Amino acid sequence: MTKSSVQDPSNAAPLHEQIYARIRASIQQGQLKPGQRVPSLRAFAGELGVARGTVQVAYDRLLGEGYLIAKGPAGTFVSEQLTSSRPRRAAAAPSSSRTPPDQESTELSIETDGGIPAPLQLGLPALDEFPRKLWARLMARQIRSAGSLTKPPPAGFGPLREALAGYLQRSRGIDAQPHQVFVVPAYTASLALIVDALKLAGENAWVEYPSYPPTAQSLKRQNLHVWNVPVDDQGVDVEFGRQHFPKARLAVVTPSHQSPTGVALTLQRRVELLDWAGEQGAWIIEDDYDGEYRYRGHPLPALKSLDTCDRVIYCGTLSKVLYPGLRLSYVVVPQSQVPTMELACRRTVHGGCPELLQAAAAEFIAEGHFARHIKRMRTLYARRRAMLAEALAPYETDGFTVRLQDGGMHLLVDVRDDLDDLAMARRAREAGSPSIR
């Protein structure tokens, strides 16, 4: 890589990001091979004519994401785990004893106390910190404009699609044009839209076990056959899925922060999953519901950013970064699927999302409030999480183990087998304490 190949004057990204992106692309495209040594910081910085710290930032990020492995004085190497998982061995006969049980069909609901959400509820952002005055100003400005009172365009309001495409490019590493972004009122509506557009009814689908219950419920309602694929400490077990349900046409995953275990899908598993989808002609739905919240290092790039074969459909939501009552979620599809999605959008029963809200959200993003709000919330959630973990720490001897993952809006507490977590939650509620669900 030459100095001129990195310092691209038309590229507004900081230099360390340009270096990071170039090395990552070289690895993905095979110019840098698994096991190959990368230049030392000093040599590389000298070659590029940049400060050593600039290269260090790029290397640290690649180390954190698993692309590079540091081997002390021997140097830094491209991870050998990145070898493509092809060719595959033949699928083994299913072993029913390893097949996880059916997931409980519980609907998640928000508990309220006199209309105000009770504290410590799964998936609820800090509504007390939402910038209501600013939001009211943006809404007031929009209501004065004539367009906001008409029926919304079925695929979403143009400026919001544009603002989301820009945000996804900057923050999640996703290269998508605005017309590839479709605005929908909810994650489950996104699933229904995708199933309809890609004609997946009647097909088999992998769902993580455990997972967010509405995923399996929604797919079953769309007449898909749902198969549970277990999650371990590297994320969804792709090999298990291959062996037991090789013919699936769909996998729904939460790679950045598995819901609910909080595990980040490792790079090796990401490659395996993409390989599987490529071989089967299957689709992967990436539910990136809270990927913005990571407290150590950078947010992990979306799985979609590695998708060179166009098998990943990306689902995002404004529920976690703004507020869930907004009902604005979005789907990003490969260019090849844009026409079918446009047709499917015209068939939806919900008729789109109110343009007034979409316009306010578009302005919120375009004016930079969104990026500032996420940054502020990241700091706040890190602090609140640490406080909760600290408050729970004295009870560890009573059979609780707090697991603090690198990201997300909730933390996991392992409860000793002989303790009844549901009874504890019930007792806490009866005592007037906030429930932990």
Ligand SMILES: Cc1ncc(COP(=O)(O)O)c(C=O)c1O
């Ligand atoms: C795993 C997961 N996916 C998606 C969503 C987003 O749902 P929606 O966009 O309908 O608010 C949530 C919200 O809690 C979630 O926990």
